[in-house]
Amino acid sequence: MAVIEPDQIALRSRAGSPKAAPLPPGFRPEVYHQLVVERNAGRVRIRLDGLVVLEGDYAPGPARVGLWSDVPAAFDGITVTAHFADHFAGGEARGWWADRHSHWDVRNGALAQPESTPGRHEIAKGEALENWELHLDLQLLSEHGTGGVLVRPVSSSALIEAALVGPAVAEERDTRDQPASPHPAAASWLCRLGDEHRPLPVTFDPAAEHHLRLEKWADRLSMWLDGHPIAEIEVPADPSRFALFTDGAAAAFRDVSFTGLA
Numbered sequence: 001m002a003v004i005e006p007d008q009i010a011l012r013s014r015a016g017s018p019k020a021a022p023l024p025p026g027f028r029p030e031v032y033h034q035l036v037v038e039r040n041a042g043r044v045r046i047r048l049d050g051l052v053v054l055e056g057d058y059a060p061g062p063a064r065v066g067l068w069s070d071v072p073a074a075f076d077g078i079t080v081t082a083h084f085a086d087h088f089a090g091g092e093a094r095g096w097w098a099d100r101h102s103h104w105d106v107r108n109g110a111l112a113q114p115e116s117t118p119g120r121h122e123i124a125k126g127e128a129l130e131n132w133e134l135h136l137d138l139q140l141l142s143e144h145g146t147g148g149v150l151v152r153p154v155s156s157s158a159l160i161e162a163a164l165v166g167p168a169v170a171e172e173r174d175t176r177d178q179p180a181s182p183h184p185a186a187a188s189w190l191c192r193l194g195d196e197h198r199p200l201p202v203t204f205d206p207a208a209e210h211h212l213r214l215e216k217w218a219d220r221l222s223m224w225l226d227g228h229p230i231a232e233i234e235v236p237a238d239p240s241r242f243a244l245f246t247d248g249a250a251a252a253f254r255d256v257s258f259t260g261l262a
Contacts, residue, residue, distance in 0.1 A: 001068070002037050002046050002054075004029070006181055011046055018109075021053045032076065039063065040084045060095060078134045082129055082260030086111070086193030098123040110252035116142035124243035128154050131261035133213040134242055137254040140164060140206040145249025149214060152243070153222060153236040160235060162223050164206065165197075166249060167191040194221040196231035198252070209254065216240060217261065 010020040027033075044196040046054040065080050086093065088106050096111070098104050102121040104113050113121045116184045137233050140147050147164025166189060189200045213224040219237040223230040 001165045003068075004033075004048075009046065009048055009053055011044065011056050013045050013056070013058055018060075019054055019056050019077075024048075025240050032074075034077075037065075038083075040086070043094055045157055054260050082127060082132075083258065084126065085255070085257040086125075087255055096123050096125045102173075108252070110139070110254045111256070112141070112252040113147075113246045114129050114141070114250050115246075115248070116145060116248065116250040118248045120245060120247045122150060122245045124241065125256075126241060126258050128239035128241040129216075129260045130151075130239045132235070132240075132242075133259045133261055134212075134213075135255070135257040136212050136244075137209045138164065138212055138250045139209045139254070140166070141250035141252060142212075142248075143167070143206070146245075146247040147190075147249045147251035148212065148245065150243045150245045151214070151216070151240050153237070153238055153240040155238045160221065160233075161245075162196050162212065163191075163245075164200075164225075165208070166206065168193075191223075191225050193221070193231040194233045194235075197232055198230050204226065214242070215261075 003010050003012065008020045008022050010018050012018040014243050034047070034049050035261070038047070042058050042060040044056050044058060045052060066077055066170070067078070084095070087109065088111050089109050091106050093104070093106050096104070099122065102113075102123065103115050104111060104121065104123045106112070111123070113123075117120065119213050132151065136149070138147060141181070142192040144166040146161070146163050148161060151160040152161065153160075170210055186200055189206060191198045191200055191205050211224075215222045216235065219234055220232055221235045222232040
């Protein structure tokens with residue numbers, strides 16, 4: 001429970017000792033103040049008028065949100081949003097889960113999968129939502145393979161890939177689709193959303209960080225790479241969840257931010 005008291009703001013729990021911080025000098029209780037409570041797995045962070053004032057670690061799991069006061073009070077601008085933002089700067093990956101045979105680690109401020117040998121690795125977080133937006137920075141640590149995001153609709157076993165595809169994978173596809181040429185298109189990287197493929201410039205550097213943005217709105221899934229629109233496809237309109245993945249590639253993911261859309 002996050003409460004504003006006469007001289008302090010406090011974070012109280014049924015288990016454990018409360019945490020408290022003094023209110024800013026000149027704090028006026030009779031005017032509106034913005035109180036933001038962020039919960040990411042078991043970490044709770046309190047912002048007062050835009051500034052982080054308290055943090056605490058508690059047991060993760062389902063939770064409810066409510067308003068409470070034992071004095072006359074007014075509440076306005078109330079929103080509850082499914083959201084998390086992970087920067088991995090503290091060496092932790094709170095709330096992420098991966099198959100026991102999948103290799104993931106937090107290193108150098110990134111959620112990294114270091115294996116570039118053949119095989120798929122996945123790691124997931126968050127609930128299934130009908131409408132959502134995902135931002136992340138992706139750096140590929142190998143010169144081949146695939147890395148990006150898997151989207152899983154809850155009503156379908158089909159997986160939708162939003163990914164950067166390396167030359168080795170692209171070469172297999174080109175060999176099936178057309179005769180080999182002295183200068184195959186497989187020499188360049190591709191950006192893929194479902195069945196949509198977009199060739200990337202020959203100057204594309206997979207070793208650099210690239211920003212991926214995905215937005216699902218009802219039955220449409222859209223993808224941007226480094227701020228440029230890549231593709232929009234039709235998907236099941238029901239809720240879906242996402243996972244980060246690599247396939248025959250090593251990769252590092254940074255600044256992963258997921259937000260539910262109303």
